[in-house]
Amino acid sequence: MYYAIVNTKIDDAIKSATDLTPQELAYFKLILQAIVAEGEEGKITYHDCLLLKSKVETTSSNAISGSRADILLQDWIKCRWLSFVSSSSSSSSSKNSANKEKKMLTIGVRTMLELRSYIEDVFEELPKCNLCADPIIMKTIQGTHCSNHKCSYLMHIHCKNRWFQGKKTCKCPQ
Numbered sequence: 001m002y003y004a005i006v007n008t009k010i011d012d013a014i015k016s017a018t019d020l021t022p023q024e025l026a027y028f029k030l031i032l033q034a035i036v037a038e039g040e041e042g043k044i045t046y047h048d049c050l051l052l053k054s055k056v057e058t059t060s061s062n063a064i065s066g067s068r069a070d071i072l073l074q075d076w077i078k079c080r081w082l083s084f085v086s087s088s089s090s091s092s093s094s095k096n097s098a099n100k101e102k103k104m105l106t107i108g109v110r111t112m113l114e115l116r117s118y119i120e121d122v123f124e125e126l127p128k129c130n131l132c133a134d135p136i137i138m139k140t141i142q143g144t145h146c147s148n149h150k151c152s153y154l155m156h157i158h159c160k161n162r163w164f165q166g167k168k169t170c171k172c173p174q
Contacts, residue, residue: 006113023064024072026056031082032115035107035137036123042137043085043104049073073105080110107137131159146172 018025030052034044053069064072076082082105112119112134119126119135126135127143130153136143144160146153151172155163164170 004113006116021062023056023058023062027053027064027069027072028076028081030055031105032107032111032119032123035105036126043106046073046103046105049082049105076108077105080108082106082111083108112137127154129154129156129159131155131163148172 020028031044031049034048034052035042038044050066050069050073053064053066056064058064073082077084085104085106107119116134123135126137128134129136129143134156136154136156143154144157145151146155147170153172
């Protein structure tokens with residue numbers, strides 16, 4: 001279990017507390033939109049993330065270059081804004097650039113912590129865990145349904161494990 005201290009107050013001081021340009025922030029938002037648009041999968045390839053830079057509205061003088069986009073993605077992964085997730089098509093764990101392009105990215109833990117209110121406001125269609133009420137981004141990896149197939153209860157896997165921990169029977173929490 002991890003604990004984090006997160007500022008949830010949104011004011012002008014917080015909005016200006018970033019080293020990113022407006023174009024780079026727009027690029028990050030496009031990546032979030034693309035991840036959420038994938039529905040239950042909730043992940044996109046590294047290569048697709050790089051291609052999204054071309055959709056950021058810019059002038060030629062402030063456009064995001066391919067190398068800058070790559071640096072941004074690496075920084076966002078390192079700082080846990082984005083996270084690599086396993087892909088069924090990726091069988092090798094080598095870290096060469098060809099393999100990196102096949103790797104899948106999803107929303108990182110830092111994004112979920114620090115941008116939770118933004119995610120909930122912008123992406124209202126995301127399913128929520130019935131136990132903790134947090135959004136479930138990657139339903140196929142993070143979420144699970146109740147074992148009763150008639151029940152529509154949806155939970156994070158870690159919430160389900162915590163709920164049933166020490167219980168003799170796994171009865172639906174609904």
